[in-house]
Amino acid sequence: MYDIIIIGGGAGGLTVASGAASLGAKTALIEKRESLGGDCLHYGCVPSKALIEAANEIHTARNSSYAGIDASGEVDLGKIMERVNRSVETIQESDSKERFETMGVDVYKGAPEFLGDRKLKVEGDILEAKKIVIATGSSVNKPPIEGLDAADYWTNETVFQQTELPRSLTFIGAGPVGLEIAQAFARLGCDVTVLEGGNTILKKEDPSIRDKAMEILSREITFITEARVEKVSDGGKKVYYTKNGKEQSLETDKLFLAAGRKPNTEGMNLTETGVVLDDKGFVHVDDTMRTANPHVFAIGDVTGHMPFTHVAGEHGKLVVQNALYSLKRKMSYETIPWNTYTTPEIFHLGKTREEVEEAYVYETRLNEVDRFVAEHATEGFVKIITDRKGKIIGAHAIGKGAGDWMQPVVAVMNRGGHIKELSDMVYPYPNHPAALEAVSGQYWRLKLFSGIAPVLSRRYLKWFL
Numbered sequence: 001m002y003d004i005i006i007i008g009g010g011a012g013g014l015t016v017a018s019g020a021a022s023l024g025a026k027t028a029l030i031e032k033r034e035s036l037g038g039d040c041l042h043y044g045c046v047p048s049k050a051l052i053e054a055a056n057e058i059h060t061a062r063n064s065s066y067a068g069i070d071a072s073g074e075v076d077l078g079k080i081m082e083r084v085n086r087s088v089e090t091i092q093e094s095d096s097k098e099r100f101e102t103m104g105v106d107v108y109k110g111a112p113e114f115l116g117d118r119k120l121k122v123e124g125d126i127l128e129a130k131k132i133v134i135a136t137g138s139s140v141n142k143p144p145i146e147g148l149d150a151a152d153y154w155t156n157e158t159v160f161q162q163t164e165l166p167r168s169l170t171f172i173g174a175g176p177v178g179l180e181i182a183q184a185f186a187r188l189g190c191d192v193t194v195l196e197g198g199n200t201i202l203k204k205e206d207p208s209i210r211d212k213a214m215e216i217l218s219r220e221i222t223f224i225t226e227a228r229v230e231k232v233s234d235g236g237k238k239v240y241y242t243k244n245g246k247e248q249s250l251e252t253d254k255l256f257l258a259a260g261r262k263p264n265t266e267g268m269n270l271t272e273t274g275v276v277l278d279d280k281g282f283v284h285v286d287d288t289m290r291t292a293n294p295h296v297f298a299i300g301d302v303t304g305h306m307p308f309t310h311v312a313g314e315h316g317k318l319v320v321q322n323a324l325y326s327l328k329r330k331m332s333y334e335t336i337p338w339n340t341y342t343t344p345e346i347f348h349l350g351k352t353r354e355e356v357e358e359a360y361v362y363e364t365r366l367n368e369v370d371r372f373v374a375e376h377a378t379e380g381f382v383k384i385i386t387d388r389k390g391k392i393i394g395a396h397a398i399g400k401g402a403g404d405w406m407q408p409v410v411a412v413m414n415r416g417g418h419i420k421e422l423s424d425m426v427y428p429y430p431n432h433p434a435a436l437e438a439v440s441g442q443y444w445r446l447k448l449f450s451g452i453a454p455v456l457s458r459r460y461l462k463w464f465l
């Protein structure tokens with residue numbers, strides 16, 4: 001009998017396995033694929049960021065004529081993907097089966113099936129545990145598009161093995177998966193179109209961020225919004241979409257499906273253990289990450305809550321405590337940030353302007369911050385949303401490296417902080433986070449240079465100086 005069994009060796013599952021084994025729990029991990037690491041390592045975060053970096057380097061070289069450099073040459077996608085996959089292999093070493101076995105984790109290969117409340121069958125083995133964690137992640141959502149099954153299309157699971165750069169590439173979906181990879185291929189030299197069924201790209205972002213992203217990315221990508229793809233033909237080379245009630249079509253060398261994610265729950269016989277799914281098929285969990293069966297937990301993408309690697313990791317840390325020590329610690333999402341790694345990057349924390357009724361908004365454009373001016377990277381802005389008293393409830397930015405230089409706001413918001421705390425530190429001149437000093441300066445200007453403060457100051461200076 002194991003203390004804990006984890007199904008799925010990705011970002012969430014590996015966090016639980018290493019945490020539980022380190023605390024002395026008898027731990028088993030079941031993974032259906034050859035390698036541990038999950039989608040983030042093999043088909044998601046890691047290869048996509050490696051591809052983005054390569055594409056950005058090529059883009060920079062091609063745009064260096066101001067310095068007298070005229071870069072030329074054909075892009076070799078195969079060589080780029082070799083480099084991308086070397087990044088994956090390097091990180092794979094710390095997610096290896098052997099490393100987890102050395103930690104004391106029994107690693108089983110296979111896709112298990114529940115035989116009862118806390119009993120599983122995996123390949124020829126029957127395993128039992130006091131607690132079970134479902135960490136099976138998500139996979140590519142295939143919307144009901146006529147002809148899709150017979151088409152030859154790319155997804156995030158196949159793109160990093162490609163060697164031929166298509167002349168034109170059409171994406172279905174303008175979420176983060178679609179946009180990060182679409183911009184990379186545009187920078188490699190493809191003619192890229194993105195078809196989006198909704199009326200905006202990046203629907204979870206603050207409205208002003210969405211508008212700015214659309215303005216900037218439209219220079220490299222053709223966007224067609226309110227265009228629902230309903231049919232493909234000619235092996236995926238002809239794409240039919242409905243816009244303004246009319247069917248339209250376009251031709252493309254290659255199609256890329258980025259139309260969202262679906263939970264990996266198939267084949268586990270979950271009804272046998274009393275686990276309940278929500279109306280979209282994600283595993284229903286309470287704030288403590290318990291499913292309807294209190295001995296079975298679920299974490300990461302399979303729960304449908306903020307599908308990010310760092311969230312799966314936070315779920316995992318919480319579940320180690322709740323599962324092993326029967327605690328009821330709760331997950332909170334209020335101060336969890338995310339980044340979209342387009343150029344420029346987009347940072348998101350807390351509420352957007354649309355999500356709050358009464359808000360105080362402080363905004364600084366990057367052309368007011370010396371480092372961005374020096375680097376000719378002035379496009380973008382930072383926006384801090386506070387309540388009436390100045391407590392930060394949301395922070396959003398679009399700009400070069402925004403995913404890095406916005407991080408101090410997470411620390412401030414984590415402790416329930418006030419916007420003025422962003423000026424409680426010295427910013428070495430001229431760094432990028434100085435954008436935060438500038439935006440908090442707006443709060444002080446409002447406080448000090450309007451209302452009663454300047455009146456009192458004038459009187460003081462007149463009488464006492």
Ligand SMILES: Cc1cc2nc3c(=O)[nH]c(=O)nc-3n(C[C@H](O)[C@H](O)[C@H](O)COP(=O)(O)OP(=O)(O)OC[C@H]3O[C@@H](n4cnc5c(N)ncnc54)[C@H](O)[C@@H]3O)c2cc1C
Binds near residue numbers: 039
């Ligand atoms: C293109 C792309 C880019 C992304 N970029 C980022 C990013 O930059 N930053 C970020 O935070 N997030 C990013 N994400 C999201 C991130 O990849 C996921 O949120 C994260 O991988 C979720 O972790 P998880 O543990 O829930 O699932 P996964 O990491 O997918 O792990 C699930 C594991 O379970 C295994 N499994 C599935 N079913 C079974 C079964 N029945 N039996 C046994 N094993 C099973 C799978 O093989 C897999 O190894 C990206 C996603 C994509 C698609």
Ligand SMILES: NC(=O)c1ccc[n+]([C@@H]2O[C@H](COP(=O)([O-])OP(=O)(O)OC[C@H]3O[C@@H](n4cnc5c(N)ncnc54)[C@H](O)[C@@H]3O)[C@@H](O)[C@H]2O)c1
Binds near residue numbers: 260308338
């Ligand atoms: N940088 C990051 O952290 C990062 C990067 C990539 C992905 N992710 C994670 O992966 C998750 C999934 O991203 P995603 O982009 O796959 O999903 P998404 O749900 O954000 O976007 C999918 C888009 O496809 C559109 N769509 C669906 N069917 C369509 C159709 N038939 N025709 C036209 N458009 C259609 C939807 O309207 C939607 O806007 C994200 O929520 C994020 O959590 C994170």
